[in-house]
Amino acid sequence: MELDRDHIHQLMNEKVMGVINATDEQLLQNALQEYPELQAEFEQLQQEYAIWAQQPSIQELNSEAAFAYIEDELQHRKSQKRKRLTISMLLVAATILAxxxxxxxxxxxxxxxxxxxxxxxxxxxxxxxxxxxxxxxxxxxxxxxxxxxxxxxxxxxxxxxxxxxxxxxxxxxxxxxxxxxxxxxxxxxxxxxxxxxxxxxxxxxxxxxxxxxxxxxxxxxxxxxxxxxxxxxxxxxxxxxxxxxxxxxxxxxxxxxxxxxxxxxxxxxxxxxxxxxxxxxxxxxxxxxxxxxxxxxxxxxELLWIKGRYKLDNTPMTEITKVLPRWYGVQVVIDNPQTAAKRFTGTILKAEPIQEFLDAIKLTTGADSYYKDGILHIR
Missing domain, CATH: 2.60.120.1440 (Jelly Rolls)
Structure with missing residues (x-):
């Protein structure tokens, strides 16, 4: 196969970040077998990502930390305009080719x-x-x-x-x-x-x-x-x-x-x-x-949803009620203006039941919830 290094580097980063599709993963594996010199680059990239994953803060935040790293690397790249991307910087360039x-x-x-x-x-x-x-x-x-x-x-x-x-x-x-x-x-x-x-x-x-x-x-x-x-x-x-x-x-x-x-x-x-x-x-x-x-x-x-997360940072309840219908298919009503003005900082995880998030809301803001006629009410 003809080697397109830029494209293969993109696939390496998609692989370590977990967003690669089956077709591209097969293409990556074929390239690694045909060009052994790429294997060392891929292993180095995996090691860098593994170091992140072992840090307690990153185990807790996962993709939030990864994308914060991207922001830092963007700033670094501004002062390195003419230099080629290093392996670690490729995590920035290709993971979010999106x-x-x-x-x-x-x-x-x-x-x-x-x-x-x-x-x-x-x-x-x-x-x-x-x-x-x-x-x-x-x-x-x-x-x-x-x-x-x-x-x-x-x-x-x-x-x-x-x-x-x-x-x-x-x-x-x-x-x-x-x-x-x-x-x-x-x-x-x-x-x-x-x-x-x-x-x-x-x-x-x-x-x-x-x-x-x-x-x-x-x-x-x-x-x-x-x-x-x-x-x-x-x-x-x-x-x-x-x-x-x-x-x-x-x-x-x-x-x-x-x-x-x-x-x-x-x-x-x-x-x-x-x-x-x-x-x-x-x-x-x-x-x-x-x-x-x-x-x-x-x-x-704004890039975190691809990993099944929605990051909330001092977000008013009125904005949160726009997310829940899309992620959980439930209609949401806020019962009173005081609750609508409350704010929440945290993360919605699509893979977890909605009740997990509602419990976190209650714990941090005091806003309780209940269902009536199939509609979720927050009070």
């Missing part, structure tokens, strides 16, 4: 024949095809043939597919919906990998045509965007379009009329009806519709 989108799901009622949305899809993992057919990916596994020309492979919590070049349906948009409490990932036709968090809709074609690659996301996603200098990757959000000029950035669009773009590495531009803004690494742009645009520092906590 785009993270935080867009709170739509809650308005949609009509029956509109594209899949959080309201329509309910609690099943669904792929709605451009012709209106709906495939329940929660129950249909392995190989699925559709339209006599497109082959889906739904295994290991992931979707891959192949489509014939002459298939007209490959140019039309499909909608993939991931319900609350689940996560899923899909590999697009150009090789871009999209990790989808709970309560998220991805609209995409089976094949990209023309001079650009365009998708739309409502919810939260982590993307490893395949490089293609001839076709920019454009991601549409409710507040504007993000064009990928590099590879690593974060988008947060929880609130209506507000969007935040944080750039880790490379280059992105954010376009609104008023203007287009190019960000520098380490910058975060906050755009409030018809009001203002401000620049602040990147916040690494």
């Amino acid at each position: 785009l993270i989108i935080f867009i709170y799901p739509l809650t308005t009622t949609q009509q029956k024949h509109t594209p899949a949305s959080p309201v329509l899809a309910k609690n099943t993992l669904q792929l709605k095809l451009s012709n209106g057919d709906v495939i329940d990916l929660s129950t249909r596994k392995d190989s699925i043939t559709i339209n006599n020309n497109t082959q889906l492979n739904n295994t290991n919590n992931a979707l891959t597919y192949t489509a014939k070049d002459n298939a007209t349906t490959t140019q039309q948009l499909n909608s993939l919906w991931v319900p609350p409490g689940m996560d899923y990932h899909i590999t697009l036709s150009d090789g871009t990998i999209v990790f989808l968090n709970s309560a998220t809709t991805l609209k995409f074609p089976f094949q990209f045509t023309g001079h650009s690659r365009e998708i739309t996301i409502h919810g939260e996603a982590y993307l490893q965007v395949a490089k293609d200098p001839n076709r920019p990757f454009i991601l549409h959000t409710p507040q504007g379009a993000v064009q990928v000029l590099g590879t690593t950035f974060n988008v947060n669009s929880y609130d209506s009329g507000r969007v935040k773009v944080s750039l880790v590495d490379g280059a992105v531009s954010f376009a609104t009806p008023e203007k287009q803004t190019l960000l520098k690494p380490g910058q975060a742009l906050t755009y409030i519709q018809d009001k203002s645009t401000t620049l602040t520092a990147l916040n690494e906590n």
Whole structure:
């Protein structure tokens, strides 16, 4: 196999951080066998990560500490612009070769024949095809043939597919919906990998045509965007379009009329009806519709969901109640204004029952909770 060292180094870092997919892991193993000199680099990287894992503070915080390290390395790289990345710095460059989108799901009622949305899809993992057919990916596994020309492979919590070049349906948009409490990932036709968090809709074609690659996301996603200098990757959000000029950035669009773009590495531009803004690494742009645009520092906590964590830092209860429906599929109501004003610092772990988090809330803030008619009340 022809050796692409930059790509192999990326896969090394994805492996030690636990975010590599099965296809890339096999590619990495093949490269290590064919090029023995890479094995020493990989072992050194594993040793560095193991040292972190043995520290008590990192055993407690896990990915929070890792991403704090990324922030430190970003600062170091600013003073080392012309130097090649060391093995430890590759942990920064490749682990988060990603785009993270935080867009709170739509809650308005949609009509029956509109594209899949959080309201329509309910609690099943669904792929709605451009012709209106709906495939329940929660129950249909392995190989699925559709339209006599497109082959889906739904295994290991992931979707891959192949489509014939002459298939007209490959140019039309499909909608993939991931319900609350689940996560899923899909590999697009150009090789871009999209990790989808709970309560998220991805609209995409089976094949990209023309001079650009365009998708739309409502919810939260982590993307490893395949490089293609001839076709920019454009991601549409409710507040504007993000064009990928590099590879690593974060988008947060929880609130209506507000969007935040944080750039880790490379280059992105954010376009609104008023203007287009190019960000520098380490910058975060906050755009409030018809009001203002401000620049602040990147916040690494926004990257933690890929590890099943949501970091809360003196967060008001009103913000927390936006997270719980997406991660646990439960409607939440705050009973009184005093409780709504309370703040909490800690971490929500998706793998743990919601009661574990509610117990922590009660212990630290005194806010109790109960269920009534299937709705979670916090008082």
